[in-house]
Amino acid sequence: MKVKIIDDVDAPSLxxxxxxxxxxxxxxxxxxxxxxxxxxxxxxxxxxSALIMYKEN
Incomplete structure (x- = not known):
């Protein structure tokens, strides 16, 4: 499992x-x-901000 954090100040952009x-x-x-x-x-x-937990394909 890997994680990625993405953030923004605008919801549609996020x-x-x-x-x-x-x-x-x-x-x-x-x-x-x-x-x-x-x-x-x-x-x-x-x-x-969003923390995404994922597996790479």
């Missing part, structure tokens, strides 16, 4: 990255997490 990565893999599971952090002037940045 979906594209995940779909492109897994198209030739035998996926065991995908876990996701949403994180946020506050930076200067109260700006909040939200990051979505």
């Amino acid at each position: 979906e594209d990255k995940i779909n492109n990565f897994i198209k030739d893999k035998d996926v065991i599971d995908i876990k996701y997490q949403i994180d946020s952090c506050q930076v200067n002037l109260g700006l909040v940045i939200i990051t979505i």
Whole structure:
């Protein structure tokens, strides 16, 4: 088993990255997490990450 972590700040973009990565893999599971952090002037940045567990074909 191998793992890959992919992250992005935009959900549709993350979906594209995940779909492109897994198209030739035998996926065991995908876990996701949403994180946020506050930076200067109260700006909040939200990051979505996915941990993909897979076997290569």
